[in-house]
Amino acid sequence: MSVMPQFLSSDHWISHLFSSQAAREGGVIRRKVRDVERYVGRERFLDEMKRRGFPVVENAGQFVIFCNREPIRRVA
Template sequence: MQGEVIRRKARDVERFAGMDRFMQEIERRGYRVTENSGQLVIFCNRAPVRWLTPPPDPLS
């Protein structure tokens, strides 16, 4: 699998593999992963991730 984007529930990853083991595999492969509202988005490549929207104002 190269260049795909996968979404998984964080609780499923924790239940089936464990977050530590999952993160070790992400690092071993050089992939990127982000988390939002209990969902993990895995970028199955080594390209940098660039956000197209600015982060929210921390005072909001």
Template sequence: MTALPATISPDRWLCQLFASRAAASGGVVRRSLRDVDRIVGRSRFLHEIERRGFRAIENAGQVVIFCNREPLRSLR
């Protein structure tokens, strides 16, 4: 796991997130909710998710981002 620089701008963090191989291929990425709040803020993060037409869910301090527009279906 690579460590983030001591300070990373919100723009750079978002760029790295959405440029990841999983995000770019329409996959799923996971990030710590603490990092989201600390680095970019939840409001801006959710705005970026919505702007791209993606969806995200939160569970146990993690955010799972579905980087596509496919429907979600709860299995259980």
């Protein structure tokens, strides 16, 4: 992902998030919870993930976003 400008609106931040190659190809991306809360807010972020149908998990201060609609299975 490219370097972010100093100021981004929440819409631009979300666009920037999904411009990464992994996101475009239906892969997995992660972002620090504190960054999400600072740039767009938890509620707006989770609303956008729900709108896109992308599952999100939170662990150890990170959001892990599955940029596809495939089911998630915990195997271990």
